[in-house]
Amino acid sequence: MSGPMSKLLLDDLSMVFNTGGTEFVALAPATLSVPAGRFVSLIGPSGCGKSTLFNIIAGLEAPTTGRVLIDGEDYTGYIGQVGYMLQKDLLLPWRTVLDNVALGMEIAGTPIKEARARALPLIKRYGLSGFENQYPSSLSGGMRQRAALLRTLLVERDIVLLDEPFGALDAQTKAQMQEWLLQIFADFGRTVIFVTHDVEEAVYLSDEIHVMATRPGRIIETLPVDLPRPRDRSIVSTPRFVAMKKYCLDLLHLGEQGALAA
């Protein structure tokens, strides 16, 4: 593995829980290299260790073995090194949208006035204009996710982890949010690691897909998505897209059968 080449390198990460004498392998040793500026997706059934992997990268859980390298340096067990957006939007109900978006910067020590000044243009630009002084309770599901993602992006970390951010949205909103995310990805140039169990979403958004399987949680295959960018919605009906989607689905089924056989 070429250390300096990859933005994020997961070196032989594994996670074993020991509950009452029985070992549970949440994540079998996994090695993963993500180059800078790439959009990488992890797909897999629930219990395949996606969330464990994210928690380890974010420094919220200590791996049993392995290291997390960012720009070649060991950051295993350090918090605040990556932007992490959890499944729920987790907006604070007592803060306005503006102050919620500014939260990450505020924690990083930016004075609140400056943090607000930097958050405001983004709020206006990315579809929350007019809502900056509203409280989250008056926002729709899609808008809440937008606010949560802007909060994550404003922390100014090169790597952003997104854990099924659109999982709870209806199909139409989800499609809009995907377009929106692609726009943001193009504008910000961050390295994104995206967890989903929606195969179409993964193919549509990513440069590379890692397919995972359960029992033990592991990465079974990595495949590059060689569709040109910028991508248009119409791409989903091209033969290449359909073939790729089918390939991923087959892999997921195979993983499931493997787990059943074991």
Place this chain on the structure above:
Amino acid sequence: MNSKTSSLPASMSVAEPAPQSKTKLKRFARRLPKRKIWPTWALASVQGVILAGFVALWEVAASSGWIDAFFWSQPSAIAHTLGIFFAEGNAYVDIAYTFRSTIFGFILGTSLGAVLGMSFWWSRNYALIMQPYIICLESIPKLALAPLIILVFGMGLASKVAIATALTLVVSTLTAYSGVQAVDRDQEKLFYSLGASRWQVFTKLVAPSCVPWVISILRVNIGLALTGSIVGEFVASQHGLGRTILYAGQTYEIALVWVAVLVLSALSILMYIGVSWLERILRKGVVR
């Protein structure tokens, strides 16, 4: 498909019930019950009528001898005494005295309790060690300690404040601790993922999350603090509405007892309004 089915001739429809069954089966038909709220003036006038009726009944019953006016007093006598109480007695000294000890006790008990309860967030071990003591403190009937508190803190204001504080402190502590335990784990995770320190998590997440819990005890604490002050005055005091009630009871001035109770109620309502106002400020943005 549907349009075809509906265009079938009536004779071919199998769903059509036989004509004789129509007379046998009475269709179940009930409307959604209507709940209409009367206009405010109507509600208020009914409330007024009930109050006036109660007062009138009391007056008539007392003057016609159905109830003993010596023990129960009567509205006219109470109104008369009320006038004397404010015109001649040192009413304002007594009111201010009770009001002051209640407010001090309320503020001290609520804030100390909230701080103590939230402090349990800092260490699980500390919380676990303190738990039995807190439960013990809760189970002690604190009013039973009133004579002791008077001995320690003296006859003055301090002892009343101490009793009011003791009553409100434990409830506030337990409620604030419940608030701490209810803090969303994922929310905490988000803060740490942003690189937050423990102090930042406490000030920006834990403390604001506890605000609704603290709000919920404010109203209860008003009543508790008032009870504490009055019991303190019952045991030993030179001023206050509690002392007035005790004195009036011992000298069979029942009308004066009622006057003091009325003034206490008015005081309590006043503090409720104050607390509601405080709530609105604290609740800003927190939708519950």
